Amino acid sequence: xxTIYDVAKRAGVGIGTVSRAINKQPxxxxxxxxKVEQAIEELNYQPHSMAQSLARRRxxxxxxxxxxxxxxxxxxxxxxxxxxxxxxxxxxxxxxxDQTNKKETFLNRVLKERRVDGILYISLEISNEDAxxxxxxxxxxxxxxxxxxxxxxxxxxxxxxxxxxxxxxIDLGYHDIAMIDGQLNSVPAxxxxxxxxxxxxxxxxxxxxxxFVACDFANEADGFNKQSGYTAxxxxxxxxxxxxxxxxxxxxxxxxxxxxxxxxxxLRIPEDIAIVGFDDIELxxxxxxxxxxxxxxxxxxxxxxxxxSRIDSLPDxxxxxxxxxxxxxxxxxxxxxxxxxxxx
Amino acid sequence: xxTIYDVAKRAGVGIGTVSRAINKQPxxxxxxxxKVEQAIEELNYQPHSMAQSLARRRxxxxxxxxxxxxxxxxxxxxxxxxxxxxxxxxxxxxxxxDQTNKKETFLNRVLKERRVDGILYISLEISNEDAxxxxxxxxxxxxxxxxxxxxxxxxxxxxxxxxxxxxxxIDLGYHDIAMIDGQLNSVPAxxxxxxxxxxxxxxxxxxxxxxFVACDFANEADGFNKQSGYTAxxxxxxxxxxxxxxxxxxxxxxxxxxxxxxxxxxLRIPEDIAIVGFDDIELxxxxxxxxxxxxxxxxxxxxxxxxxSRIDSLPDxxxxxxxxxxxxxxxxxxxxxxxxxxxx
DNA sequence: TTGAAAGCGCTAACAG
DNA sequence: CTGTTAGCGCTTTCAA
Numbered sequence: 001x002x003t004i005y006d007v008a009k010r011a012g013v014g015i016g017t018v019s020r021a022i023n024k025q026p027x028x029x030x031x032x033x034x035k036v037e038q039a040i041e042e043l044n045y046q047p048h049s050m051a052q053s054l055a056r057r058r059x060x061x062x063x064x065x066x067x068x069x070x071x072x073x074x075x076x077x078x079x080x081x082x083x084x085x086x087x088x089x090x091x092x093x094x095x096x097x098d099q100t101n102k103k104e105t106f107l108n109r110v111l112k113e114r115r116v117d118g119i120l121y122i123s124l125e126i127s128n129e130d131a132x133x134x135x136x137x138x139x140x141x142x143x144x145x146x147x148x149x150x151x152x153x154x155x156x157x158x159x160x161x162x163x164x165x166x167x168x169x170i171d172l173g174y175h176d177i178a179m180i181d182g183q184l185n186s187v188p189a190x191x192x193x194x195x196x197x198x199x200x201x202x203x204x205x206x207x208x209x210x211x212f213v214a215c216d217f218a219n220e221a222d223g224f225n226k227q228s229g230y231t232a233x234x235x236x237x238x239x240x241x242x243x244x245x246x247x248x249x250x251x252x253x254x255x256x257x258x259x260x261x262x263x264x265x266x267l268r269i270p271e272d273i274a275i276v277g278f279d280d281i282e283l284x285x286x287x288x289x290x291x292x293x294x295x296x297x298x299x300x301x302x303x304x305x306x307x308x309s310r311i312d313s314l315p316d317x318x319x320x321x322x323x324x325x326x327x328x329x330x331x332x333x334x335x336x337x338x339x340x341x342x343x344x
Numbered sequence: 345x346x347t348i349y350d351v352a353k354r355a356g357v358g359i360g361t362v363s364r365a366i367n368k369q370p371x372x373x374x375x376x377x378x379k380v381e382q383a384i385e386e387l388n389y390q391p392h393s394m395a396q397s398l399a400r401r402r403x404x405x406x407x408x409x410x411x412x413x414x415x416x417x418x419x420x421x422x423x424x425x426x427x428x429x430x431x432x433x434x435x436x437x438x439x440x441x442d443q444t445n446k447k448e449t450f451l452n453r454v455l456k457e458r459r460v461d462g463i464l465y466i467s468l469e470i471s472n473e474d475a476x477x478x479x480x481x482x483x484x485x486x487x488x489x490x491x492x493x494x495x496x497x498x499x500x501x502x503x504x505x506x507x508x509x510x511x512x513x514i515d516l517g518y519h520d521i522a523m524i525d526g527q528l529n530s531v532p533a534x535x536x537x538x539x540x541x542x543x544x545x546x547x548x549x550x551x552x553x554x555x556f557v558a559c560d561f562a563n564e565a566d567g568f569n570k571q572s573g574y575t576a577x578x579x580x581x582x583x584x585x586x587x588x589x590x591x592x593x594x595x596x597x598x599x600x601x602x603x604x605x606x607x608x609x610x611l612r613i614p615e616d617i618a619i620v621g622f623d624d625i626e627l628x629x630x631x632x633x634x635x636x637x638x639x640x641x642x643x644x645x646x647x648x649x650x651x652x653s654r655i656d657s658l659p660d661x662x663x664x665x666x667x668x669x670x671x672x673x674x675x676x677x678x679x680x681x682x683x684x685x686x687x688x
Numbered sequence: 689t690t691g692a693a694a695g696c697g698c699t700a701a702c703a704g
Numbered sequence: 705c706t707g708t709t710a711g712c713g714c715t716t717t718c719a720a
Contacts, residue, residue, distance in 0.1 A: 032706080055698040
């Protein structure tokens with residue numbers, strides 16, 4: 001495989017000149033540039049990325065630490081991230097963690113092995129200690145769908161989103177509205193709970209413990225999955241007499257599991273029980289799920305842009321963006337009962 | 345940041361010794377090993393991966409070239425791949441291509457920049473020229489859900505799967521069975537068409553041009569998506585008189601779009617039109633779609649295993665694995681009409 | 689066993 | 705403008 005020396009020899013110049021040509025530096029006569037380019041062409045030469053990385057102290061790749069992504073939300077996020085990273089001609093290295101402890105491993109590895117120039121930290125909570133380490137080392141990181149006061153972050157306004165969802169149900173006339181949430185150790189889960197409670201409070205409705213179920217069932221990851229939603233809904237349905245007439249579910253995928261539970265109990269949506277989800281994944285439109293839309297792809301793209309500017313310039317100032325949400329009304333909330341037959 | 349020199353100095357040994365300790369080489373006295381390990385500990389040292397890569401000529405990361413993955417099939421595949429790669433303590437670099445031409449770019453980059461030790465080439469067709477290049481350079485590659493006679497590959501038996509699906513419909517008594525396929529320039533699409541035709545032929549049924557629609561509508565990627573399925577089904581439904589009573593759809597996600605079209609025309613599934621999909625993505629069970637199951641996760645894992653063994657040992661012999669499929673009978677085919685009310 | 693030295697292939701000062 | 709040289713941080717002979 002041709003090296004920079006081969007090119008230099010063939011072009012009859014020094015390796016420094018070749019390097020300059022490769023990196024499109026300005027101080028090079030047109031003539032030599034041409035010579036070098038031709039030699040490169042003839043030798044079918046391509047710089048060795050690892051050697052470049054070592055010399056430049058730049059890997060040109062960014063790491064993405066993400067919860068084990070079986071979730072559709074992550075797929076969309078990754079789509080946005082991927083696209084943007086490609087635009088920057090960088091590589092995307094995926095680290096998906098399944099258990100909380102492994103997260104630490106990745107962090108450490110990424111930080112000390114210097115495999116990446118920066119990291120996108122997705123939907124995962126970061127400890128104060130870790131945050132401090134990043135800050136102190138000045139290692140570029142941006143949190144996505146997560147938050148820490150000392151780090152860059154971009155996320156949706158979860159409180160607002162949950163508020164919107166709950167309020168929508170309230171406006172529709174429901175007053176016994178339950179909530180199915182993800183695991184409470186997840187940031188978005190806590191925030192959505194907050195929004196839910198706030199909406200209840202603002203409208204003179206009481207929060208009932210039995211009408212709130214956090215999906216922290218054993219070995220079901222972060223609770224944001226179909227199975228958890230199913231289990232949680234069953235639990236709500238088992239309340240029988242005091243069963244809620246509406247429920248705000250903290251993610252679409254859980255909502256879909258929940259809908260399945262409702263159907264199995266031979267109840268109708270929304271007649272017997274109305275449902276509003278969160279995320280607006282592609283699936284939601286198919287099943288007619290009313291939900292809160294987050295600009296997922298855009299979020300991924302923005303995150304990459306921010307990370308990139310942090311990587312090649314000094315950290316200027318904090319960046320903590322919060323994107324707006326909007327409610328997408330479909331059939332499961334009972335708002336358009338007569339417009340479409342429901343998927344049941 | 346501590347380097348190997350710092351460690352050596354602190355431990356009072358040469359850098360070669362430190363290197364040996366790091367790499368757990370056998371010829372080292374227990375005493376010095378301990379000394380070195382302690383120094384490493386004290387300095388919180390971690391070898392620089394890029395430097396290692398350069399010296400070792402090994403990146404410890406594998407590249408994954410994948411069609412722009414908005415598809416659920418890819419998510420599952422990636423899940424398997426990711427898991428296995430982590431087990432090998434390697435990194436996964438994701439290259440997702442959207443247009444055919446960009447695929448070439450990635451191939452070239454990967455091959456010549458030597459960013460990865462091997463590549464997983466997913467659901468994409470590879471030209472004879474490219475295949476020859478890989479073979480000649482001995483660059484490790486395994487095709488997943490794709491095939492080339494000269495390269496390692498692992499995929500499902502698409503012909504068999506399509507055959508199974510079609511045969512199932514035939515056994516149910518349907519004789520005018522249409523097919524909705526992906527874009528014909530995709531390998532699986534062509535294979536599935538073959539299986540479909542074979543099943544018809546074997547059962548004395550004729551193939552009708554008008555009952556076959558390949559999703560090569562403008563700007564809809566590879567056709568394996570919901571929108572394409574929707575459009576295709578509409579086309580079939582517009583046949584009115586000669587409308588088929590059953591259709592085999594070449595992917596679940598298309599099938600879901602197709603089902604939507606059927607519902608919008610106020611027709612029932614399976615009473616008016618039966619549907620069988622392909623893939624068995626998670627979604628399929630939710631909508632009650634009868635489909636052909638491929639062992640997606642397993643496929644990803646096997647692919648990584650094979651790639652790894654190709655990377656650290658010489659190419660022994662060809663590896664062209666074909667995994668079996670099975671049909672998962674749910675409601676859309678009309679086989680269990682009375683078991684469950686249909687999602688309609 | 690272990691240390692020293694020679695790369696791995698490139699970038700980036702530093703002269704000229 | 706351009707060639708030379710000294711690293712980047714490690715692995716790996718080669719001697720000792």
